[in-house]
Structures are given as structure tokens and as C-alpha cells.
Amino acid sequence: MLPAASLLLDWYDRHRRALPWREATHDPYRIWLSEVMLQQTTVAAVEPRWRRFLARFPDIAALAKAPWADVAEEWAGLGYYARARNLHACAQAVAARGGFPDTEAGLRELPGIGAYTAAAVAAIAFGRQVVPLDGNVERVTARLAAIEEPLPGARPILAALAQQWMEQPAARARPGDFVQALFDLGATVCTPRNPACAICPWRQGCEGSRTGLAPTLPRKAAKKARPLKRGVHFLLLDGEGRILLRRRPPKGLLGGMLELPGTPWRETPWTEPEIPPFAPLPGLDWRALEGEAKHGFTHFELHMALRVASAPPGMAAEGEWLGLDAARAALPGTMQKLLDLAVAEKALPA
Numbered sequence: 062m063l064p065a066a067s068l069l070l071d072w073y074d075r076h077r078r079a080l081p082w083r084e085a086t087h088d089p090y091r092i093w094l095s096e097v098m099l100q101q102t103t104v105a106a107v108e109p110r111w112r113r114f115l116a117r118f119p120d121i122a123a124l125a126k127a128p129w130a131d132v133a134e135e136w137a138g139l140g141y142y143a144r145a146r147n148l149h150a151c152a153q154a155v156a157a158r159g160g161f162p163d164t165e166a167g168l169r170e171l172p173g174i175g176a177y178t179a180a181a182v183a184a185i186a187f188g189r190q191v192v193p194l195d196g197n198v199e200r201v202t203a204r205l206a207a208i209e210e211p212l213p214g215a216r217p218i219l220a221a222l223a224q225q226w227m228e229q230p231a232a233r234a235r236p237g238d239f240v241q242a243l244f245d246l247g248a249t250v251c252t253p254r255n256p257a258c259a260i261c262p263w264r265q266g267c268e269g270s271r272t273g274l275a276p277t278l279p280r281k282a283a284k285k286a287r288p289l290k291r292g293v294h295f296l297l298l299d300g301e302g303r304i305l306l307r308r309r310p311p312k313g314l315l316g317g318m319l320e321l322p323g324t325p326w327r328e329t330p331w332t333e334p335e336i337p338p339f340a341p342l343p344g345l346d347w348r349a350l351e352g353e354a355k356h357g358f359t360h361f362e363l364h365m366a367l368r369v370a371s372a373p374p375g376m377a378a379e380g381e382w383l384g385l386d387a388a389r390a391a392l393p394g395t396m397q398k399l400l401d402l403a404v405a406e407k408a409l410p411a
């Protein structure tokens with residue numbers, strides 16, 4: 062049985078989450094920014110950062126003409142830096158063409174906009190009748206129809222089912238709201254571990270609820286173990302408590318972001334003779350800290366060792382010297398974990 066779009070929309074009108082980007086429902090810039098930030102990050106973490114980003118780059122033109130270093134600084138801590146680079150490139154493409162395209166297909170042609178973001182912006186900003194398939198929509202769909210085929214293989218089936226619901230007149234009349242209602246249902250009622258079927262507007266006719274399979278859906282194909290990579294990083298402090306940072310190359314992981322200088326990351330552990338002396342600064346008395354900073358990337362796990370030294374007064378070095386607070390604000394989350402390690406090992410003040 063087709064779940065009635067009108068029931069979900071009635072529920073949404075009463076229970077929708079008050080999210081700041083919904084105050085500007087038809088502004089594609091604000092909606093696009095929220096969707097990019099929300100990928101892999103929680104609503105609670107995104108809200109203040111979204112406001113701060115807009116305060117600094119209030120419209121697409123401001124973002125397009127901002128230097129990359131400013132965008133990277135504003136993105137620091139949000140992770141997935143390729144996204145920030147794509148965000149910047151996309152803003153420049155949109156500014157050059159005089160505004161966002163208003164169709165899913167047109168949005169797909171912009172740098173860094175994938176199937177999900179194109180459909181979300183098309184539906185919410187431009188009222189196009191398309192359903193973006195995020196984790197919430199996948200889960201709700203798999204449960205309603207009791208689809209036991211595992212993800213990611215089941216995705217085309219789930220996409221087709223969700224799109225079928227959008228074909229109902231009530232959904233076609235309010236496509237942006239229908240899509241956001243699906244997001245909200247998944248985020249607040251049909252939650253991953255404990256679906257609250259008793260209060261769900263779609264309980265009647267939910268096959269996953271009727272059969273008791275719902276909490277086990279959607280199924281997921283077994284994940285391959287992620288490889289472990291290792292690196293050694295260097296924390297150099299000057300007499301004023303400032304830290305030497307350098308900027309990573311523009312391409313690749315954390316591209317264009319600041320970092321504590323270090324070795325490349327690789328699967329083979331670094332042996333002592335292999336660790337290159339911190340090239341511009343020979344002869345310093347480096348102390349190896351106990352423990353490691355650990356960070357999980359999508360495709361690998363990273364363990365980083367840390368060495369600490371004090372710089373002699375007036376020492377010239379390639380890079381940027383930043384105070385601890387400024388360094389924390391500018392460094393990506395991966396590198397902030399090295400600062401946490403240094404604090405835990407009393408190499409930096411708490």
C-alpha cells in the first residue's frame with residue numbers, strides 16, 4: 062500500500078524541526094550550504110557553523126570571491142576538506158553563470174554537487190518533484206516496504222520507491238516540504254536503533270513495523286576493514302608559545318589546509334632512520350611523546366606520533382607561526398587531535 066503523502070505532511074506541519082535554514086526555504090545558497098555541511102555531520106554541530114559561515118560569506122558572490130585560505134579557515138573542524146574546496150569551486154561557477162540552475166540536471170553539472178545534493182536543492186529551493194536519497198530516506202523506505210536486500214545494492218530500488226511516493230498529488234503540491242518531512246521522520250521517529258512506530262504517521266501499512274523487521278532494516282553489506290596508516294608529526298614551539306604550521310598542497314586529503322609538519326602517511330610503520338629530519342630545522346632537540354593521535358578517515362584509519370621541540374629565538378623557518386588558540390581555530394580536526402595529545406602529555410598548556 063502506498064504510504065499517504067498527506068498523512069506525512071500533516072505530521073510535518075505539527076512536528077517539523079525548527080532548523081535555521083528552513084527560515085529561508087527558497088534561498089538556494091543557504092539550502093545548498095546546509096546540505097553540504099550536513100553530509101556526515103550532525104544538525105547540532107552544523108547549526109552554529111552554518112550561521113557563522115553566512116555571517117562571513119553572506120551570499121554566493123562573497124563566497125566566490127573569497128580567498129581559499131579564508132574558506133579553509135572557516136571550514137576548519139568540519140572535516141571532509143574536499144567538500145570545502147568543491148564548495149568554493151561551485152560558488153565560483155554559480156557566480157560566473159549568474160545564479161544556481163533550477164533543475165536537478167543543471168545542479169548536477171556544478172562542481173562537487175552529487176546526486177543527493179542536486180535533488181535536495183532542486184526540491185527544497187526550486188520545488189522540483191524529486192526525492193533525494195539520504196540515510197534517513199533510505200531507512201524509512203526500506204522499513205516501509207520491508208526491503209531486505211542490503212545497501213548499497215538496494216539503493217536503486219529504494220530510490221524508485223521513494224520517487225513513487227512523490228508522485229501523489231499532496232506531495233507534488235509541496236515537494237520541498239515532503240522531502241524535509243521524510244528527513245524529519247527518519248531523524249526523529251524512524252530512528253536507526255529504535256523506530257517509534259507507535260507515534261509514526263505512516264504506521265498503518267508499514268510492512269517493516271507489521272513484520273517486526275523494522276529495527277533490523279536497512280541491511281548493510283559487510284564492510285571491508287579499513288587499512289591503518291601511520292605518520293610522524295612535529296610540534297615546534299617558539300619562546301612566545303606559538304606553533305609552527307605549514308599549508309598542505311592544494312590537491313589531495315586535507316588539501317590546502319594547515320597542518321603540523323610531518324611525514325607522509327603510509328601503511329608501513331616508520332622506523333627511526335627513515336623519519337626525515339625536520340628539513341628546515343636541523344639540530345633541534347626533538348622529544349617523542351608517548352601515545353598517538355588517532356583519526357578515522359572514510360578509507361583508512363590514521364595513527365600519528367608526535368615530536369616536540371623548542372625553537373631558538375629568532376629562528377627562521379618556512380611556515381606560519383600561530384598562537385595556540387589561533388592554531389586550534391585554523392587546524393582541521395585531524396590536526397587538532399595532535400594538539401590534544403600534546404596537552405595530555407603536558408607538552409602544551411591545557
Ligand code: SF4
Pocket residue numbers: 201204205250251252256257258259261262263264265267268269270275
Ligand atoms: Fe519507521 Fe515504524 Fe514508521 Fe515504519 S511505522 S516508518 S518502521 S517508525
